[in-house]
Amino acid sequence: MQRRTLLEFGATWSLLQASAQAQDRKDERAAPLRVGLTAVILADQAAFLTRWSNYLGSRMGVPLVFVARESYQNILDLLFTDQIDAAWICGYPFVLHQSRLQLLATPLFHDKPFYQSYLIGQQGKRSLLSGWSDLKNQVLAYSDPLSNSGWLVAQAQLRAVGLTRRDLRRSFFAHGHRNVAEAVASGLAQAGCIDGYVWETMQLQKMAVVEQTDVLWRSDWYAFPPMVAKRNDNNPALRTLGDALQTMTTDAQGASLLRALNLTGFAKPDAALFEPIKALAASVNMIRT
Known part of the structure:
Protein backbone atom coordinates (compact mmCIF):
# COMPACT_ATOMS: atom_id res chain seq x y z
CA MET A 1 0.00 0.00 0.00
CA GLN A 2 2.80 2.38 0.95
CA ARG A 3 4.67 1.51 -2.26
CA ARG A 4 1.57 2.29 -4.36
CA THR A 5 1.11 5.60 -2.56
CA LEU A 6 4.72 6.54 -3.23
CA LEU A 7 4.38 5.60 -6.91
CA GLU A 8 1.18 7.65 -7.21
CA PHE A 9 2.88 10.60 -5.50
CA GLY A 10 5.86 10.30 -7.84
CA ALA A 11 3.60 10.22 -10.89
CA THR A 12 1.65 13.21 -9.62
CA TRP A 13 4.87 15.12 -8.94
CA SER A 14 6.15 14.36 -12.43
CA LEU A 15 2.88 15.62 -13.93
CA LEU A 16 3.08 18.80 -11.85
CA GLN A 17 6.67 19.39 -12.95
CA ALA A 18 5.79 18.80 -16.59
CA SER A 19 2.83 21.16 -16.27
CA ALA A 20 4.99 23.84 -14.64
CA GLN A 21 7.64 23.50 -17.33
CA ALA A 22 5.00 23.74 -20.05
CA GLN A 23 3.59 26.85 -18.39
CA ASP A 24 7.10 28.34 -18.18
CA ARG A 25 7.59 27.70 -21.89
CA LYS A 26 4.19 29.22 -22.63
CA ASP A 27 5.00 32.30 -20.52
CA GLU A 28 8.38 32.54 -22.25
CA ARG A 29 6.72 32.48 -25.65
CA ALA A 30 4.16 35.05 -24.54
CA ALA A 31 6.74 37.48 -23.14
CA PRO A 32 6.68 40.57 -25.36
CA LEU A 33 9.73 41.85 -27.19
CA ARG A 34 10.42 45.34 -25.83
CA VAL A 35 11.73 47.93 -28.31
CA GLY A 36 12.97 51.30 -27.11
CA LEU A 37 12.83 54.52 -29.11
CA THR A 38 12.76 58.27 -28.74
CA ALA A 39 9.80 60.33 -29.88
CA VAL A 40 8.43 59.53 -33.32
CA ILE A 41 7.55 62.71 -35.25
CA LEU A 42 3.89 61.98 -35.83
CA ALA A 43 0.78 63.83 -34.69
CA ASP A 44 -0.84 60.54 -33.62
CA GLN A 45 2.26 59.00 -32.08
CA ALA A 46 0.51 56.76 -29.51
CA ALA A 47 -2.04 55.47 -32.01
CA PHE A 48 0.64 54.88 -34.65
CA LEU A 49 2.93 52.97 -32.27
CA THR A 50 0.00 50.75 -31.29
CA ARG A 51 -0.72 49.95 -34.95
CA TRP A 52 2.96 49.31 -35.68
CA SER A 53 3.49 47.10 -32.64
CA ASN A 54 0.37 45.06 -33.47
CA TYR A 55 1.54 44.68 -37.07
CA LEU A 56 5.07 43.55 -36.16
CA GLY A 57 3.84 41.29 -33.38
CA SER A 58 1.43 39.51 -35.73
CA ARG A 59 4.22 38.94 -38.28
CA MET A 60 6.67 37.76 -35.64
CA GLY A 61 4.33 35.56 -33.66
CA VAL A 62 5.58 37.33 -30.53
CA PRO A 63 3.93 40.32 -28.81
CA LEU A 64 5.89 43.54 -29.27
CA VAL A 65 5.71 46.70 -27.20
CA PHE A 66 7.40 50.04 -27.82
CA VAL A 67 9.02 51.84 -24.89
CA ALA A 68 9.47 55.58 -25.52
CA ARG A 69 11.99 57.70 -23.66
CA GLU A 70 13.21 61.29 -23.99
CA SER A 71 16.87 60.69 -24.83
CA TYR A 72 19.20 58.19 -26.46
CA GLN A 73 21.03 57.78 -23.16
CA ASN A 74 17.79 56.76 -21.45
CA ILE A 75 17.22 54.16 -24.17
CA LEU A 76 20.79 52.82 -23.94
CA ASP A 77 20.52 52.55 -20.15
CA LEU A 78 17.41 50.41 -20.54
CA LEU A 79 19.04 48.24 -23.22
CA PHE A 80 22.27 47.60 -21.31
CA THR A 81 20.35 46.69 -18.13
CA ASP A 82 18.07 44.27 -20.01
CA GLN A 83 14.94 46.33 -19.43
CA ILE A 84 14.35 46.39 -23.19
CA ASP A 85 15.42 43.93 -25.89
CA ALA A 86 16.06 46.18 -28.90
CA ALA A 87 16.33 49.88 -29.63
CA TRP A 88 16.05 52.38 -32.45
CA ILE A 89 19.01 54.64 -31.83
CA CYS A 90 21.22 57.11 -33.68
CA GLY A 91 24.38 56.15 -35.56
CA TYR A 92 26.58 58.09 -33.10
CA PRO A 93 25.73 55.98 -30.02
CA PHE A 94 26.00 52.90 -32.23
CA VAL A 95 29.64 53.65 -33.11
CA LEU A 96 30.39 54.59 -29.49
CA HIS A 97 29.13 51.20 -28.29
CA GLN A 98 29.67 49.12 -31.43
CA SER A 99 31.51 46.36 -29.56
CA ARG A 100 28.41 45.82 -27.41
CA LEU A 101 25.74 46.05 -30.11
CA GLN A 102 24.44 44.08 -33.06
CA LEU A 103 22.56 45.61 -35.98
CA LEU A 104 19.06 44.33 -36.78
CA ALA A 105 17.89 46.61 -39.61
CA THR A 106 18.55 50.01 -41.15
CA PRO A 107 15.68 52.24 -42.37
CA LEU A 108 15.55 53.41 -45.97
CA PHE A 109 14.79 57.07 -46.71
CA HIS A 110 14.03 57.58 -50.40
CA ASP A 111 15.22 54.00 -50.93
CA LYS A 112 18.65 54.68 -49.39
CA PRO A 113 20.01 53.99 -45.87
CA PHE A 114 21.21 57.59 -45.51
CA TYR A 115 20.07 60.95 -44.17
CA GLN A 116 21.56 64.42 -43.63
CA ASP A 220 27.06 65.04 -46.23
CA TRP A 221 25.04 61.82 -46.16
CA TYR A 222 25.32 59.59 -43.09
CA ALA A 223 23.99 56.13 -42.22
CA PHE A 224 20.40 56.27 -41.02
CA PRO A 225 19.70 55.61 -37.31
CA PRO A 226 19.58 51.80 -36.98
CA MET A 227 17.58 49.23 -35.04
CA VAL A 228 19.98 47.43 -32.66
CA ALA A 229 20.18 44.89 -29.84
CA LYS A 230 22.89 43.78 -27.44
CA ARG A 231 25.61 41.84 -29.22
CA ASN A 232 25.44 38.82 -26.90
CA ASP A 233 21.63 38.54 -26.98
CA ASN A 234 20.69 35.38 -28.88
CA ASN A 235 16.93 35.75 -28.48
CA PRO A 236 15.53 34.32 -31.77
CA ALA A 237 12.79 36.97 -31.69
CA LEU A 238 15.43 39.60 -32.52
CA ARG A 239 16.19 37.97 -35.87
CA THR A 240 12.44 37.68 -36.45
CA LEU A 241 12.07 41.40 -35.73
CA GLY A 242 14.76 42.23 -38.29
CA ASP A 243 13.02 40.03 -40.86
CA ALA A 244 9.62 41.57 -40.10
CA LEU A 245 10.99 45.09 -40.58
CA GLN A 246 12.76 44.17 -43.82
CA THR A 247 9.58 42.66 -45.33
CA MET A 248 7.21 45.52 -44.49
CA THR A 249 7.09 46.53 -48.15
CA THR A 250 5.54 43.20 -49.15
CA ASP A 251 2.00 43.87 -47.88
CA ALA A 252 -0.42 46.78 -47.90
CA GLN A 253 -0.49 47.31 -44.14
CA GLY A 254 3.27 47.38 -43.85
CA ALA A 255 3.56 49.78 -46.80
CA SER A 256 0.98 52.07 -45.17
CA LEU A 257 2.92 52.16 -41.91
CA LEU A 258 6.12 52.97 -43.80
CA ARG A 259 4.39 55.86 -45.59
CA ALA A 260 3.31 57.25 -42.22
CA LEU A 261 6.97 57.14 -41.15
CA ASN A 262 8.08 58.71 -44.46
CA LEU A 263 10.32 55.69 -45.03
CA THR A 264 10.51 53.40 -48.06
CA GLY A 265 11.56 50.29 -46.15
CA PHE A 266 14.16 48.66 -43.92
CA ALA A 267 17.31 47.04 -45.25
CA LYS A 268 19.68 44.35 -44.04
CA PRO A 269 22.22 46.27 -41.94
CA ASP A 270 25.80 46.96 -42.96
CA ALA A 271 28.19 48.12 -40.22
CA ALA A 272 30.53 49.63 -42.83
CA LEU A 273 27.96 52.35 -43.53
CA PHE A 274 28.64 53.82 -40.09
CA GLU A 275 32.37 54.33 -40.61
CA PRO A 276 31.94 58.02 -41.67
CA ILE A 277 30.18 58.72 -38.36
CA LYS A 278 33.01 57.01 -36.50
CA ALA A 279 35.53 59.14 -38.44
CA LEU A 280 33.52 62.29 -37.66
CA ALA A 281 33.52 61.45 -33.94
CA ALA A 282 37.28 60.85 -34.05
CA SER A 283 37.84 64.20 -35.79
CA VAL A 284 36.42 66.05 -32.80
CA ASN A 285 38.01 63.71 -30.23
CA MET A 286 34.72 62.07 -29.26
CA ILE A 287 35.85 58.51 -29.96
CA ARG A 288 39.08 56.54 -30.27
CA THR A 289 39.77 54.72 -33.50
Whole structure:
Protein backbone atom coordinates (compact mmCIF):
# COMPACT_ATOMS: atom_id res chain seq x y z
CA MET A 1 0.00 0.00 0.00
CA GLN A 2 2.80 2.38 0.95
CA ARG A 3 4.67 1.51 -2.26
CA ARG A 4 1.57 2.29 -4.36
CA THR A 5 1.11 5.60 -2.56
CA LEU A 6 4.72 6.54 -3.23
CA LEU A 7 4.38 5.60 -6.91
CA GLU A 8 1.18 7.65 -7.21
CA PHE A 9 2.88 10.60 -5.50
CA GLY A 10 5.86 10.30 -7.84
CA ALA A 11 3.60 10.22 -10.89
CA THR A 12 1.65 13.21 -9.62
CA TRP A 13 4.87 15.12 -8.94
CA SER A 14 6.15 14.36 -12.43
CA LEU A 15 2.88 15.62 -13.93
CA LEU A 16 3.08 18.80 -11.85
CA GLN A 17 6.67 19.39 -12.95
CA ALA A 18 5.79 18.80 -16.59
CA SER A 19 2.83 21.16 -16.27
CA ALA A 20 4.99 23.84 -14.64
CA GLN A 21 7.64 23.50 -17.33
CA ALA A 22 5.00 23.74 -20.05
CA GLN A 23 3.59 26.85 -18.39
CA ASP A 24 7.10 28.34 -18.18
CA ARG A 25 7.59 27.70 -21.89
CA LYS A 26 4.19 29.22 -22.63
CA ASP A 27 5.00 32.30 -20.52
CA GLU A 28 8.38 32.54 -22.25
CA ARG A 29 6.72 32.48 -25.65
CA ALA A 30 4.16 35.05 -24.54
CA ALA A 31 6.74 37.48 -23.14
CA PRO A 32 6.68 40.57 -25.36
CA LEU A 33 9.73 41.85 -27.19
CA ARG A 34 10.42 45.34 -25.83
CA VAL A 35 11.73 47.93 -28.31
CA GLY A 36 12.97 51.30 -27.11
CA LEU A 37 12.83 54.52 -29.11
CA THR A 38 12.76 58.27 -28.74
CA ALA A 39 9.80 60.33 -29.88
CA VAL A 40 8.43 59.53 -33.32
CA ILE A 41 7.55 62.71 -35.25
CA LEU A 42 3.89 61.98 -35.83
CA ALA A 43 0.78 63.83 -34.69
CA ASP A 44 -0.84 60.54 -33.62
CA GLN A 45 2.26 59.00 -32.08
CA ALA A 46 0.51 56.76 -29.51
CA ALA A 47 -2.04 55.47 -32.01
CA PHE A 48 0.64 54.88 -34.65
CA LEU A 49 2.93 52.97 -32.27
CA THR A 50 0.00 50.75 -31.29
CA ARG A 51 -0.72 49.95 -34.95
CA TRP A 52 2.96 49.31 -35.68
CA SER A 53 3.49 47.10 -32.64
CA ASN A 54 0.37 45.06 -33.47
CA TYR A 55 1.54 44.68 -37.07
CA LEU A 56 5.07 43.55 -36.16
CA GLY A 57 3.84 41.29 -33.38
CA SER A 58 1.43 39.51 -35.73
CA ARG A 59 4.22 38.94 -38.28
CA MET A 60 6.67 37.76 -35.64
CA GLY A 61 4.33 35.56 -33.66
CA VAL A 62 5.58 37.33 -30.53
CA PRO A 63 3.93 40.32 -28.81
CA LEU A 64 5.89 43.54 -29.27
CA VAL A 65 5.71 46.70 -27.20
CA PHE A 66 7.40 50.04 -27.82
CA VAL A 67 9.02 51.84 -24.89
CA ALA A 68 9.47 55.58 -25.52
CA ARG A 69 11.99 57.70 -23.66
CA GLU A 70 13.21 61.29 -23.99
CA SER A 71 16.87 60.69 -24.83
CA TYR A 72 19.20 58.19 -26.46
CA GLN A 73 21.03 57.78 -23.16
CA ASN A 74 17.79 56.76 -21.45
CA ILE A 75 17.22 54.16 -24.17
CA LEU A 76 20.79 52.82 -23.94
CA ASP A 77 20.52 52.55 -20.15
CA LEU A 78 17.41 50.41 -20.54
CA LEU A 79 19.04 48.24 -23.22
CA PHE A 80 22.27 47.60 -21.31
CA THR A 81 20.35 46.69 -18.13
CA ASP A 82 18.07 44.27 -20.01
CA GLN A 83 14.94 46.33 -19.43
CA ILE A 84 14.35 46.39 -23.19
CA ASP A 85 15.42 43.93 -25.89
CA ALA A 86 16.06 46.18 -28.90
CA ALA A 87 16.33 49.88 -29.63
CA TRP A 88 16.05 52.38 -32.45
CA ILE A 89 19.01 54.64 -31.83
CA CYS A 90 21.22 57.11 -33.68
CA GLY A 91 24.38 56.15 -35.56
CA TYR A 92 26.58 58.09 -33.10
CA PRO A 93 25.73 55.98 -30.02
CA PHE A 94 26.00 52.90 -32.23
CA VAL A 95 29.64 53.65 -33.11
CA LEU A 96 30.39 54.59 -29.49
CA HIS A 97 29.13 51.20 -28.29
CA GLN A 98 29.67 49.12 -31.43
CA SER A 99 31.51 46.36 -29.56
CA ARG A 100 28.41 45.82 -27.41
CA LEU A 101 25.74 46.05 -30.11
CA GLN A 102 24.44 44.08 -33.06
CA LEU A 103 22.56 45.61 -35.98
CA LEU A 104 19.06 44.33 -36.78
CA ALA A 105 17.89 46.61 -39.61
CA THR A 106 18.55 50.01 -41.15
CA PRO A 107 15.68 52.24 -42.37
CA LEU A 108 15.55 53.41 -45.97
CA PHE A 109 14.79 57.07 -46.71
CA HIS A 110 14.03 57.58 -50.40
CA ASP A 111 15.22 54.00 -50.93
CA LYS A 112 18.65 54.68 -49.39
CA PRO A 113 20.01 53.99 -45.87
CA PHE A 114 21.21 57.59 -45.51
CA TYR A 115 20.07 60.95 -44.17
CA GLN A 116 21.56 64.42 -43.63
CA SER A 117 21.96 66.89 -40.81
CA TYR A 118 20.44 70.35 -41.36
CA LEU A 119 21.29 73.70 -39.84
CA ILE A 120 18.04 75.65 -39.69
CA GLY A 121 17.23 79.29 -38.95
CA GLN A 122 14.10 81.34 -38.51
CA GLN A 123 12.20 81.89 -41.73
CA GLY A 124 13.04 85.15 -43.48
CA LYS A 125 16.26 85.75 -41.50
CA ARG A 126 18.69 84.31 -44.06
CA SER A 127 20.24 87.75 -44.65
CA LEU A 128 21.29 87.81 -40.97
CA LEU A 129 22.29 84.18 -40.68
CA SER A 130 23.31 82.09 -43.66
CA GLY A 131 25.59 79.40 -42.26
CA TRP A 132 27.95 78.17 -39.57
CA SER A 133 30.37 81.10 -39.83
CA ASP A 134 27.56 83.49 -38.81
CA LEU A 135 26.88 81.75 -35.49
CA LYS A 136 29.30 83.82 -33.38
CA ASN A 137 27.38 85.38 -30.46
CA GLN A 138 24.22 83.56 -31.51
CA VAL A 139 22.07 81.01 -29.64
CA LEU A 140 22.26 77.49 -31.04
CA ALA A 141 19.87 74.64 -30.24
CA TYR A 142 21.10 71.05 -30.27
CA SER A 143 18.89 67.99 -30.25
CA ASP A 144 20.54 65.35 -28.04
CA PRO A 145 24.10 64.83 -26.74
CA LEU A 146 24.18 61.46 -28.51
CA SER A 147 22.69 62.65 -31.79
CA ASN A 148 24.86 62.60 -34.90
CA SER A 149 22.76 65.13 -36.79
CA GLY A 150 21.72 67.13 -33.74
CA TRP A 151 25.10 67.50 -32.05
CA LEU A 152 28.13 65.64 -33.46
CA VAL A 153 27.94 67.15 -36.95
CA ALA A 154 27.65 70.61 -35.39
CA GLN A 155 30.87 70.16 -33.41
CA ALA A 156 32.78 69.33 -36.58
CA GLN A 157 31.28 72.26 -38.48
CA LEU A 158 31.97 74.79 -35.74
CA ARG A 159 35.58 73.63 -35.69
CA ALA A 160 35.76 73.88 -39.49
CA VAL A 161 34.83 77.59 -39.40
CA GLY A 162 37.11 78.34 -36.46
CA LEU A 163 34.44 78.66 -33.77
CA THR A 164 34.17 76.97 -30.39
CA ARG A 165 31.19 76.61 -28.14
CA ARG A 166 32.53 79.59 -26.17
CA ASP A 167 32.06 81.78 -29.24
CA LEU A 168 28.31 81.14 -29.08
CA ARG A 169 26.18 83.41 -26.92
CA ARG A 170 24.53 80.27 -25.63
CA SER A 171 23.76 76.71 -26.64
CA PHE A 172 21.33 74.19 -25.19
CA PHE A 173 19.84 70.77 -25.77
CA ALA A 174 16.20 70.83 -26.79
CA HIS A 175 15.89 67.03 -26.30
CA GLY A 176 14.24 66.17 -29.57
CA HIS A 177 14.44 67.30 -33.18
CA ARG A 178 10.89 68.64 -33.15
CA ASN A 179 11.82 70.70 -30.10
CA VAL A 180 14.80 72.14 -32.03
CA ALA A 181 12.43 73.34 -34.77
CA GLU A 182 10.11 74.84 -32.17
CA ALA A 183 12.99 76.63 -30.44
CA VAL A 184 14.13 78.21 -33.72
CA ALA A 185 10.64 79.06 -34.93
CA SER A 186 9.84 80.82 -31.65
CA GLY A 187 13.12 82.77 -31.59
CA LEU A 188 14.40 81.00 -28.48
CA ALA A 189 17.39 80.06 -30.65
CA GLN A 190 18.68 81.77 -33.78
CA ALA A 191 19.75 78.42 -35.28
CA GLY A 192 19.30 74.73 -34.65
CA CYS A 193 20.87 71.38 -35.58
CA ILE A 194 18.22 68.97 -36.76
CA ASP A 195 17.84 65.59 -38.43
CA GLY A 196 17.08 66.33 -42.10
CA TYR A 197 14.75 63.33 -42.33
CA VAL A 198 12.75 64.67 -39.36
CA TRP A 199 12.58 68.17 -40.83
CA GLU A 200 11.44 66.81 -44.20
CA THR A 201 8.84 64.60 -42.53
CA MET A 202 7.48 67.48 -40.48
CA GLN A 203 7.26 69.56 -43.66
CA LEU A 204 5.45 66.71 -45.43
CA GLN A 205 2.94 66.67 -42.59
CA LYS A 206 2.57 70.45 -42.94
CA MET A 207 3.49 71.16 -39.33
CA ALA A 208 3.33 74.91 -38.80
CA VAL A 209 6.51 75.00 -36.74
CA VAL A 210 8.70 73.70 -39.56
CA GLU A 211 7.15 76.10 -42.07
CA GLN A 212 8.51 78.91 -39.87
CA THR A 213 12.10 77.77 -40.41
CA ASP A 214 14.54 77.72 -43.34
CA VAL A 215 17.30 75.23 -44.08
CA LEU A 216 20.59 77.14 -44.07
CA TRP A 217 22.96 74.21 -44.65
CA ARG A 218 22.91 70.48 -45.41
CA SER A 219 25.58 67.99 -44.39
CA ASP A 220 27.06 65.04 -46.23
CA TRP A 221 25.04 61.82 -46.16
CA TYR A 222 25.32 59.59 -43.09
CA ALA A 223 23.99 56.13 -42.22
CA PHE A 224 20.40 56.27 -41.02
CA PRO A 225 19.70 55.61 -37.31
CA PRO A 226 19.58 51.80 -36.98
CA MET A 227 17.58 49.23 -35.04
CA VAL A 228 19.98 47.43 -32.66
CA ALA A 229 20.18 44.89 -29.84
CA LYS A 230 22.89 43.78 -27.44
CA ARG A 231 25.61 41.84 -29.22
CA ASN A 232 25.44 38.82 -26.90
CA ASP A 233 21.63 38.54 -26.98
CA ASN A 234 20.69 35.38 -28.88
CA ASN A 235 16.93 35.75 -28.48
CA PRO A 236 15.53 34.32 -31.77
CA ALA A 237 12.79 36.97 -31.69
CA LEU A 238 15.43 39.60 -32.52
CA ARG A 239 16.19 37.97 -35.87
CA THR A 240 12.44 37.68 -36.45
CA LEU A 241 12.07 41.40 -35.73
CA GLY A 242 14.76 42.23 -38.29
CA ASP A 243 13.02 40.03 -40.86
CA ALA A 244 9.62 41.57 -40.10
CA LEU A 245 10.99 45.09 -40.58
CA GLN A 246 12.76 44.17 -43.82
CA THR A 247 9.58 42.66 -45.33
CA MET A 248 7.21 45.52 -44.49
CA THR A 249 7.09 46.53 -48.15
CA THR A 250 5.54 43.20 -49.15
CA ASP A 251 2.00 43.87 -47.88
CA ALA A 252 -0.42 46.78 -47.90
CA GLN A 253 -0.49 47.31 -44.14
CA GLY A 254 3.27 47.38 -43.85
CA ALA A 255 3.56 49.78 -46.80
CA SER A 256 0.98 52.07 -45.17
CA LEU A 257 2.92 52.16 -41.91
CA LEU A 258 6.12 52.97 -43.80
CA ARG A 259 4.39 55.86 -45.59
CA ALA A 260 3.31 57.25 -42.22
CA LEU A 261 6.97 57.14 -41.15
CA ASN A 262 8.08 58.71 -44.46
CA LEU A 263 10.32 55.69 -45.03
CA THR A 264 10.51 53.40 -48.06
CA GLY A 265 11.56 50.29 -46.15
CA PHE A 266 14.16 48.66 -43.92
CA ALA A 267 17.31 47.04 -45.25
CA LYS A 268 19.68 44.35 -44.04
CA PRO A 269 22.22 46.27 -41.94
CA ASP A 270 25.80 46.96 -42.96
CA ALA A 271 28.19 48.12 -40.22
CA ALA A 272 30.53 49.63 -42.83
CA LEU A 273 27.96 52.35 -43.53
CA PHE A 274 28.64 53.82 -40.09
CA GLU A 275 32.37 54.33 -40.61
CA PRO A 276 31.94 58.02 -41.67
CA ILE A 277 30.18 58.72 -38.36
CA LYS A 278 33.01 57.01 -36.50
CA ALA A 279 35.53 59.14 -38.44
CA LEU A 280 33.52 62.29 -37.66
CA ALA A 281 33.52 61.45 -33.94
CA ALA A 282 37.28 60.85 -34.05
CA SER A 283 37.84 64.20 -35.79
CA VAL A 284 36.42 66.05 -32.80
CA ASN A 285 38.01 63.71 -30.23
CA MET A 286 34.72 62.07 -29.26
CA ILE A 287 35.85 58.51 -29.96
CA ARG A 288 39.08 56.54 -30.27
CA THR A 289 39.77 54.72 -33.50
